[in-house]
Amino acid sequence: xxxxxxxxxxxxxxxxxxxxxxxxxxxxxxxxxxxxxxxxxxxxxxxxxxxxxxxxxxxxxxxxxxxxxxxxxxxxxxxxxxxxxxxxxxxxxxxxxxxxxxxxxxxxxxxxxxxxxxxxxxxxxxxxxxxxxxxxxxxxxxxxxxxxxxxxxxxxxxxxxxxxxxxxxxxxxxxxxxxxxxxxxxxxxxxxxxxxxxxxxxxxxxxxxxxxxxxxxxxxxxxxxxxxxxxxxxxxxxxxxxxxxxxxxxxxxxxxxxxxxxxxxxxxxxxxxxxxxxxxxxxxxxxxxxxxxxxxxxxxxxxxxxxxxxxxxxxxxxxxxxxxxxxxxxxxxxxxxxxxxx
Ligand SMILES: Nc1nc2c(ncn2[C@@H]2O[C@H](COP(=O)(O)OP(=O)(O)OP(=O)(O)O)[C@@H](O)[C@H]2O)c(=O)[nH]1
Ligand SMILES: [Mg+2]
Numbered sequence: 001x002x003x004x005x006x007x008x009x010x011x012x013x014x015x016x017x018x019x020x021x022x023x024x025x026x027x028x029x030x031x032x033x034x035x036x037x038x039x040x041x042x043x044x045x046x047x048x049x050x051x052x053x054x055x056x057x058x059x060x061x062x063x064x065x066x067x068x069x070x071x072x073x074x075x076x077x078x079x080x081x082x083x084x085x086x087x088x089x090x091x092x093x094x095x096x097x098x099x100x101x102x103x104x105x106x107x108x109x110x111x112x113x114x115x116x117x118x119x120x121x122x123x124x125x126x127x128x129x130x131x132x133x134x135x136x137x138x139x140x141x142x143x144x145x146x147x148x149x150x151x152x153x154x155x156x157x158x159x160x161x162x163x164x165x166x167x168x169x170x171x172x173x174x175x176x177x178x179x180x181x182x183x184x185x186x187x188x189x190x191x192x193x194x195x196x197x198x199x200x201x202x203x204x205x206x207x208x209x210x211x212x213x214x215x216x217x218x219x220x221x222x223x224x225x226x227x228x229x230x231x232x233x234x235x236x237x238x239x240x241x242x243x244x245x246x247x248x249x250x251x252x253x254x255x256x257x258x259x260x261x262x263x264x265x266x267x268x269x270x271x272x273x274x275x276x277x278x279x280x281x282x283x284x285x286x287x288x289x290x291x292x293x294x295x296x297x298x299x300x301x302x303x304x305x306x307x308x309x310x311x312x313x314x315x316x317x318x319x320x321x322x323x324x325x326x327x328x329x330x331x332x333x334x335x336x337x338x339x340x341x342x
Pocket of ligand 2: 212
């Protein structure tokens with residue numbers, strides 16, 4: 001199951017208290033203070049595990065607590081620090097304080113860590129309080145309490161290219177054609193209910209990641225269909241591919257409505273470079289013309305058939321270039337294959 005949001009409660013370990021103790025040694029009549037410090041409480045931290053792809057675990061278990069620090073002991077023995085609690089999350093996890101909405105960080109790279117609750121300092125033992133005038137202090141401190149927080153985890157997939165289209169536009173079929181991903185494909189709307197990722201592998205070890213998300217329909221910003229919730233997953237992409245089937249009743253209107261929904265979601269997504277993919281090109285009648293489409297803001301228009309496998313490699317080469325140079329600088333984009341509107 002794909003879970004892309006979870007709220008958990010994290011509590012770091014409390015520091016151990018300092019000790020109150022006095023040296024008692026044979027032959028030493030009045031031993032000085034010897035109470036050791038308490039150990040630091042363990043931190044709660046998140047760590048990226050690249051094997052993970054969902055926040056599922058965090059929907060089952062909500063409370064996490066790191067170990068407390070041990071109390072200090074006599075003979076100046078410090079308490080042991082509490083173990084840190086390390087919670088594994090998938091790459092692309094955004095971490096927000098659930099009560100204040102403060103952004104705590106984003107976890108992207110394998111092994112990257114973020115402390116979400118800091119363990120309390122250990123209290124000082126009485127040995128620390130000895131002064132020339134007070135050689136036998138009875139003072140010691142409690143350990144500091146560990147931080148406590150409600151943390152919201154949000155997964156935003158990390159993909160280079162995001163596929164956007166109405167239901168049935170052929171997004172999942174395209175992903176299945178160009179990557180090893182095997183998303184469900186069917187001729188009814190909203191077949192895809194959760195995002196899918198796939199890796200496109202081109203020659204010379206070139207590769208990029210494509211995200212297929214559930215279809216969006218006109219009015220998605222008002223919550224129609226599955227709404228906008230999955231657009232979050234393509235917020236990080238370098239370029240978008242807007243898919244419009246060649247047999248759409250009005251390809252121009254369908255394209256305009258996709259653009260409008262992106263704009264309603266965020267100005268960033270609206271401004272993200274995009275191309276138009278005219279899917280299901282095999283459905284064109286023999287010798288039939290590709291629908292003319294006005295898309296001056298697009299960096300290209302590509303008629304493609306995932307089924308007949310036409311136009312696919314040209315599109316992939318262009319997507320590769322755009323996923324490296326989203327604005328098209330210095331990439332020789334004028335030479336790219338593809339069909340351009342006049
Ligand atoms: N003829 C033809 N049919 C296609 C092509 N690509 C997809 N289809 C068909 O179009 C229908 C919808 O395909 P999907 O890939 O599930 O579409 P989607 O955009 O992922 O749809 P949702 O997940 O519902 O948003 C399926 O019946 C596919 O077989 C194509 O290149 N040619
Ligand atoms: Mg789909």
